[in-house]
Amino acid sequence: MDKDSFSDYAIVIKNLVKSFSGRIVLDGLNLKIPVGKITVIMGGSGGGKSVLLRNMIGLYQPDQGEIYVDGENIVGVGEKVMNDVRRKFGMLFQGAALFNSLTVGENVALPLRELTDLSDEIIKIIVKVKLELVGLTGFEHFMPYQISGGMKKRVALARAIALDPKIVFYDEPGAGLDPITASMIDQLILDLSRKLRITSVVVSHEMKSAFRIADQIIMLHKGKVLEIGTSDQIKNSKNPYVQQFINGEPEGVIPLKQTSEAYLKGLLET
Amino acid sequence: MRTFFGRVGETVFFVFSGTARLFQLLYDVAKVTVSAFYQNLFARPSMTAFKKAIRYPHLIHQMVLMGVDSLGIVCLVALSVGMVLALQAAYQLKLFGAVMYTGSLVSVAMCRELGPLIASIVISGRVGARLAAELGTMRVNEEVDALTTMGLNPISYLVMPRCLALIIMLPFLTVITDVVGMFGGFLIGTLGVNINPYLYLAKNFDALVLKDIYTGLIKSGVFAFVIALVSCHQGLCVSGGAEEVGKATTQAVVISIVLIIIVDCLATAVFYYALPA
Numbered sequence: 001m002d003k004d005s006f007s008d009y010a011i012v013i014k015n016l017v018k019s020f021s022g023r024i025v026l027d028g029l030n031l032k033i034p035v036g037k038i039t040v041i042m043g044g045s046g047g048g049k050s051v052l053l054r055n056m057i058g059l060y061q062p063d064q065g066e067i068y069v070d071g072e073n074i075v076g077v078g079e080k081v082m083n084d085v086r087r088k089f090g091m092l093f094q095g096a097a098l099f100n101s102l103t104v105g106e107n108v109a110l111p112l113r114e115l116t117d118l119s120d121e122i123i124k125i126i127v128k129v130k131l132e133l134v135g136l137t138g139f140e141h142f143m144p145y146q147i148s149g150g151m152k153k154r155v156a157l158a159r160a161i162a163l164d165p166k167i168v169f170y171d172e173p174g175a176g177l178d179p180i181t182a183s184m185i186d187q188l189i190l191d192l193s194r195k196l197r198i199t200s201v202v203v204s205h206e207m208k209s210a211f212r213i214a215d216q217i218i219m220l221h222k223g224k225v226l227e228i229g230t231s232d233q234i235k236n237s238k239n240p241y242v243q244q245f246i247n248g249e250p251e252g253v254i255p256l257k258q259t260s261e262a263y264l265k266g267l268l269e270t
Numbered sequence: 271m272r273t274f275f276g277r278v279g280e281t282v283f284f285v286f287s288g289t290a291r292l293f294q295l296l297y298d299v300a301k302v303t304v305s306a307f308y309q310n311l312f313a314r315p316s317m318t319a320f321k322k323a324i325r326y327p328h329l330i331h332q333m334v335l336m337g338v339d340s341l342g343i344v345c346l347v348a349l350s351v352g353m354v355l356a357l358q359a360a361y362q363l364k365l366f367g368a369v370m371y372t373g374s375l376v377s378v379a380m381c382r383e384l385g386p387l388i389a390s391i392v393i394s395g396r397v398g399a400r401l402a403a404e405l406g407t408m409r410v411n412e413e414v415d416a417l418t419t420m421g422l423n424p425i426s427y428l429v430m431p432r433c434l435a436l437i438i439m440l441p442f443l444t445v446i447t448d449v450v451g452m453f454g455g456f457l458i459g460t461l462g463v464n465i466n467p468y469l470y471l472a473k474n475f476d477a478l479v480l481k482d483i484y485t486g487l488i489k490s491g492v493f494a495f496v497i498a499l500v501s502c503h504q505g506l507c508v509s510g511g512a513e514e515v516g517k518a519t520t521q522a523v524v525i526s527i528v529l530i531i532i533v534d535c536l537a538t539a540v541f542y543y544a545l546p547a
Binding site: 032057058059079083086087089091093094095097098100110111114146170 | 319408411413414416418419420421422423427
């Protein structure tokens with residue numbers, strides 16, 4: 001792949017393999033994430049979504065393959081290079097991962113304080129602007145345990161965009177939230193992407209929210225990309241697994257229950 | 271027979287893999303310390319950068335939590351140990367008609383051995399457990415991962431200030447333990463065993479030489495490093511949930527105390543042979 005085609009893609013992954021003590025989780029995965037768009041990565045539990053995300057942000061080292069973030073291969077690079085790449089993205093963790101000993105304002109200010117040479121007054125203003133973006137003006141002095149789960153997620157989002165990243169990763173942004181709060185978070189993701197032209201990578205298994213926000217949906221299954229397409233293309237997919245996933249049916253290509261012979265065999269094996 | 275050797279092998283591997291990870295953390299801490307000093311003192315010498323690397327407010331906060339907040343319990347334990355030591359010493363010395371040397375015995379024992387040891391063991395229970403539980407919970411809540419993805423090294427942000435704070439505070443606590451322990455001995459010696467207070471004080475300070483005090487302080491600095499490193503290591507190695515945090519906390523205290531006593535034994539031998547009085 002030549003250098004030019006990287007300009008259209010924020011992240012390019014080639015032949016990614018990752019296994020944990022012999023169990024293969026990602027099995028030769030290839031995908032491209034376009035710049036300035038919202039890409040939703042979907043798949044069943046244990047399908048390798050979170051592992052893929054952790055590979056993209058450099059928390060895991062893959063066994064094989066290449067990951068290009070903004071044109072730069074991050075596999076096997078040193079900590080210094082990786083930290084430079086990390087400056088280009090923000091990450092919203094599933095549990096918000098706010099620092100409990102710091103106030104809301106200090107949480108948002110932390111990356112600014114530690115990684116830039118800005119003065120305290122400027123940092124204060126930036127914190128206000130970022131909290132305003134997520135609709136939490138005036139909450140600077142609250143501690144994380146004093147605010148609700150949805151607010152925590154929004155603070156974490158403000159922290160993720162504190163350094164004006166090009167890419168923001170979201171790990172299950174709607175998990176553990178009521179439908180209204182979850183849709184508010186979705187709206188925020190949309191706003192940030194449209195207004196600030198941030199590339200968004202959302203890992204989720206909630207179909208409703210995915211169809212609402214996605215420019216591109218990537219279906220994962222058994223460590224491989226099963227299908228890529230827009231919301232409509234995925235909705236009208238002929239693939240039986242995709243249909244089963246969208247409709248949330250227990251019976252289908254992926255059996256919930258074992259056949260009686262397999263059950264008997266499993267019992268007798270040990 | 272095979273399973274027996276298999277099990278022995280597994281145990282050996284388990285112990286050594288744990289040790290290897292501990293040495294990895296030791297290496298990381300050393301690397302971060304050296305690079306912090308190098309970058310900020312030589313590469314771009316400026317006071318703000320240096321302050322940033324040391325994380326001043328963070329350090330002070332940790333020092334208060336570890337040192338000042340532990341004062342009460344450290345004093346209580348030191349006082350009791352000083353009193354017990356005086357009573358037991360007087361009981362034995364009476365046989366030789368040397369009760370007046372009680373003060374000497376208490377002061378030398380406190381400064382050389384018991385002061386650093388008691389302070390470290392109390393602190394490993396108080397601070398070591400807190401460190402392991404705190405970092406373990408941060409690990410479980412993905413806070414450590416959040417730091418990493420922000421491009422902040424958890425070693426330099428979390429482990430370094432804690433190590434530094436404890437290395438600064440534990441020698442101070444040791445001095446306080448020494449003094450309070452001697453005071454406990456003084457109380458029992460004068461009120462309980464009826465030694466003349468002036469004689470007790472004279473014997474107490476006559477027996478002390480400078481070496482007694484500074485070897486004790488060096489020891490306490492080393493113990494502080496052991497406690498901080500082991501506890502942070504246990505905390506950062508947590509994977510899973512609440513149960514793992516509990517296990518890490520227990521492990522942190524147990525391993526710290528065992529290592530403190532082993533290191534104490536080695537250090538005493540080194541001081542005995544290498545620094546003859």
